Amino acid sequence: MQSFFQFSRIARGVLIAAIAAIVPLPVAAAVADPLADGAKAYKPFVVEHIGIALAGARDLQAAAKSGDVREAQAAWIKSRKGWEAIEPITGEFFSELDGAIDAWPDAKQGYHAIEAALFSGKVAGIAAPTDKLVADLAAFDKQLKAPGFKFTPQGLLNGAAKLAYEVGENKSKGGESPYAGTSLIDMQENVEGIEAVYKLAFEPTLAERDKKLAAAIDEKIEDLEKLVKVEDLKKVDQGALRRNGEELAVLLQSAAPKLELEKPSVGE
Amino acid sequence: MRAPARAREVIAASLAAVLVAGAALAAPIVTREGVLPSGTELGEDAAVQPTELFMTELAGGKRSYQQKLGDMLFSSPAIFGGVAKQAGISCATCHQQGAGNPALYIPGLSRRHGTFDTTGALFNPRADNGLFDPVTPPSLRGATFLAPYGHDGRFASLRDFIRNVVVNEFAGPEPSGEVLDALVAYVQDIGFLPNPKLNSDGRLTDAASAAAHRGEAIFNRPFRRDASMSCATCHQASSAFVDHQVHDVGSGGWFKTKTLINADFNAPYFHDGRFDSYDQVVGYFDKRYDLGLSESERADLVAYLDAVGDASTPTTPDTVQNELDEIAVFAGVLDTAIREHDAAIIAVAVDTVGGEWRELGERIPETKDTSVSGGLAERAKARGAVRQMVLALRQIDMAAERGDFDAAAEGYADYRAQMAPATTALAAAEPFSLFDPTVRRRHFAALARLDALAK
Numbered sequence: 001m002q003s004f005f006q007f008s009r010i011a012r013g014v015l016i017a018a019i020a021a022i023v024p025l026p027v028a029a030a031v032a033d034p035l036a037d038g039a040k041a042y043k044p045f046v047v048e049h050i051g052i053a054l055a056g057a058r059d060l061q062a063a064a065k066s067g068d069v070r071e072a073q074a075a076w077i078k079s080r081k082g083w084e085a086i087e088p089i090t091g092e093f094f095s096e097l098d099g100a101i102d103a104w105p106d107a108k109q110g111y112h113a114i115e116a117a118l119f120s121g122k123v124a125g126i127a128a129p130t131d132k133l134v135a136d137l138a139a140f141d142k143q144l145k146a147p148g149f150k151f152t153p154q155g156l157l158n159g160a161a162k163l164a165y166e167v168g169e170n171k172s173k174g175g176e177s178p179y180a181g182t183s184l185i186d187m188q189e190n191v192e193g194i195e196a197v198y199k200l201a202f203e204p205t206l207a208e209r210d211k212k213l214a215a216a217i218d219e220k221i222e223d224l225e226k227l228v229k230v231e232d233l234k235k236v237d238q239g240a241l242r243r244n245g246e247e248l249a250v251l252l253q254s255a256a257p258k259l260e261l262e263k264p265s266v267g268e
Numbered sequence: 269m270r271a272p273a274r275a276r277e278v279i280a281a282s283l284a285a286v287l288v289a290g291a292a293l294a295a296p297i298v299t300r301e302g303v304l305p306s307g308t309e310l311g312e313d314a315a316v317q318p319t320e321l322f323m324t325e326l327a328g329g330k331r332s333y334q335q336k337l338g339d340m341l342f343s344s345p346a347i348f349g350g351v352a353k354q355a356g357i358s359c360a361t362c363h364q365q366g367a368g369n370p371a372l373y374i375p376g377l378s379r380r381h382g383t384f385d386t387t388g389a390l391f392n393p394r395a396d397n398g399l400f401d402p403v404t405p406p407s408l409r410g411a412t413f414l415a416p417y418g419h420d421g422r423f424a425s426l427r428d429f430i431r432n433v434v435v436n437e438f439a440g441p442e443p444s445g446e447v448l449d450a451l452v453a454y455v456q457d458i459g460f461l462p463n464p465k466l467n468s469d470g471r472l473t474d475a476a477s478a479a480a481h482r483g484e485a486i487f488n489r490p491f492r493r494d495a496s497m498s499c500a501t502c503h504q505a506s507s508a509f510v511d512h513q514v515h516d517v518g519s520g521g522w523f524k525t526k527t528l529i530n531a532d533f534n535a536p537y538f539h540d541g542r543f544d545s546y547d548q549v550v551g552y553f554d555k556r557y558d559l560g561l562s563e564s565e566r567a568d569l570v571a572y573l574d575a576v577g578d579a580s581t582p583t584t585p586d587t588v589q590n591e592l593d594e595i596a597v598f599a600g601v602l603d604t605a606i607r608e609h610d611a612a613i614i615a616v617a618v619d620t621v622g623g624e625w626r627e628l629g630e631r632i633p634e635t636k637d638t639s640v641s642g643g644l645a646e647r648a649k650a651r652g653a654v655r656q657m658v659l660a661l662r663q664i665d666m667a668a669e670r671g672d673f674d675a676a677a678e679g680y681a682d683y684r685a686q687m688a689p690a691t692t693a694l695a696a697a698e699p700f701s702l703f704d705p706t707v708r709r710r711h712f713a714a715l716a717r718l719d720a721l722a723k
Contacts, residue, residue, distance in 0.1 A: 091636075099636045106638045107717040116721035125721070165655055169626065172355045173308075174299030179722050181301040233301040238354050239346065239619065246622070246662040253659065266659065267652015268635050 035153035038201035052082030084189035088159035168245025311371025318367035338454025344620040350439035362405035392439040419539040421524040461579035470505030476575040483572025532577035618665035629654035639714030643700025650697035653690040
């Protein structure tokens with residue numbers, strides 16, 4: 001399916017409008033609290049991507065059972081892509097599950113325990129961590145869809161700023177998924193995730209209050225997109241990536257007062 | 269500087285068994301998608317660092333802006349180009365704290381740990397000489413007294429030598445005069461470490477053993493086959509144990525005489541690092557020049573070299589405070605650079621100091637690190653504080669870039685104001701960090717278990 005990353009360059013406005021249409025909001029509420037509306041508008045993106053992560057993990061489970069290493073690797077990558085796109089909110093809103101799903105270094109649970117064995121050509125031994133991954137992602141999905149659950153604007157801004165900083169970490173020696181060799185995909189999905197949360201949750205409000213700053217953030221995200229849109233990790237300009245990631249985090253922090261939010265924390 | 273990224277820190281399980289007390293924990297790169305070959309070890313995770321002393325400070329003075337700028341640039345990948353810049357490699361990668369790096373290993377460029385082919389294709393294809401000729405990155409202690417430069421002494425000038433490293437070995441852009449002057453000023457100030465066994469004339473003191481004193485006599489004794497020669501002919505004690513000449517001692521070419529001062533910490537020995545110990549070196553010369561040394565004479569000569577090469581405090585524990593002290597020196601450059609509206613130096617300082625902060629932060633295990641128990645709140649707070657310092661620096665650069673140096677100065681004041689709370693947060697997290705030997709062992713053991721899965 002076409003990613004948000006690609007889609008956004010074609011018709012961002014249409015997409016945002018489409019998601020807004022999927023999540024009908026009382027007009028009064030939208031006027032009263034545009035940021036809460038933005039957070040609601042962002043939620044379908046997360047629902048979609050956790051769905052991708054969970055489906056991929058289930059495919060991985062099946063492939064591991066049948067002993068098909070290639071299928072299992074493809075399923076791991078599919079699942080991982082879904083996960084990486086929602087990293088702005090994983091640690092911020094689901095810290096316990098995030099700690100299990102994305103544990104590092106941990107040879108017993110999470111994506112990386114599976115990755116280390118699977119991408120050395122083995123499916124033997126990955127059944128237990130894969131079962132646990134499926135269970136954890138399912139629990140994530142359930143919590144996300146629980147009636148009382150909602151994203152807070154502050155948490156979303158924290159998560160976006162934090163991930164902008166993290167995207168700038170030097171990946172020249174391998175990055176997040178060193179055994180699978182898919183760190184570039186992680187980065188692309190991370191940037192897509194930042195773009196989604198910003199575009200859906202904050203840009204409409206910020207553009208009304210500070211058009212120049214909103215444009216600067218938009219431009220910085222586009223710069224990051226360009227930097228990670230390369231053939232392989234070796235071609236990523238690490239210095240520029242770090243500088244742009246940090247600049248985006250700074251800009252998101254400077255947006256906080258305009259959005260009547262606290263300066264976002266970039267810590268865990 | 270230390271290389272960031274989690275892939276770097278995955279250690280080979282086979283290494284884990286032989287590593288003790290965390291001091292020698294290595295971190296080879298495991299991925300094939302990085303810019304450095306899989307299996308690369310940069311040796312940047314040591315629990316102790318070589319001690320670095322500056323002659324200006326030993327004399328009771330203070331280091332100049334130029335020397336501090338050089339110190340900062342020495343740790344900056346930004347002055348290099350190509351793969352080195354991409355990989356975050358700086359001068360300090362090979363010359364840790366101005367010393368050498370016996371743990372350095374780059375597959376395809378190293379014959380053994382502590383060696384590196386500076387004319388290979390990886391870092392600058394234009395300088396590739398088609399030979400596999402790795403050499404040791406030498407210690408720079410006392411470099412100002414040790415001309416000529418380069419193992420084969422090809423550069424009479426330290427400035428020319430440094431320029432060659434930047435431009436030709438590591439594909440960097442032509443450095444400005446300011447950058448070169450600063451690097452030279454920094455390197456020229458790196459002093460030998462004090463050694464109570466040696467006096468200022470290069471003679472042993474009473475602190476040295478009897479065996480070392482016997483060895484000193486042998487060192488100065490004429491060779492039995494050539495009475496005009498002794499070890500001291502080339503290694504002149506009163507001249508930092510060098511003669512500023514190159515010689516062919518049968519090691520494959522003409523190479524300059526190496527200093528023996530602090531050399532206990534400079535292994536492996538010879539230009540290509542072929543020898544691990546003084547015993548091997550003495551054995552080589554005994555045979556090469558038919559010295560006819562008895563077993564006890566060889567032992568005495570080794571004892572002498574041990575005494576001459578010693579230092580009272582060769583290493584310094586790597587602690588949060590030591591890291592912060594270094595960061596403070598580097599960041600201090602901003603004081604002058606902002607005042608002088610020097611946007612270029614501000615940019616490189618922000619990148620370099622920010623990089624140092626990031627590396628410090630990575631030594632505080634993230635909360636997802638299941639190998640480390642305890643200190644969750646402290647770790648989270650410290651990592652958050654580190655990140656905020658990085659962003660405070662970035663704000664300075666952003667202001668300077670748009671020519672607003674008043675805002676840059678305000679940003680720098682803000683950065684400095686945040687230093688104290690960040691220091692407190694880091695100190696609180698230190699017992700739960702990789703600075704702690706137990707945490708360190710657990711963390712690297714977990715990495716080894718993960719890596720074992722990939723075998």
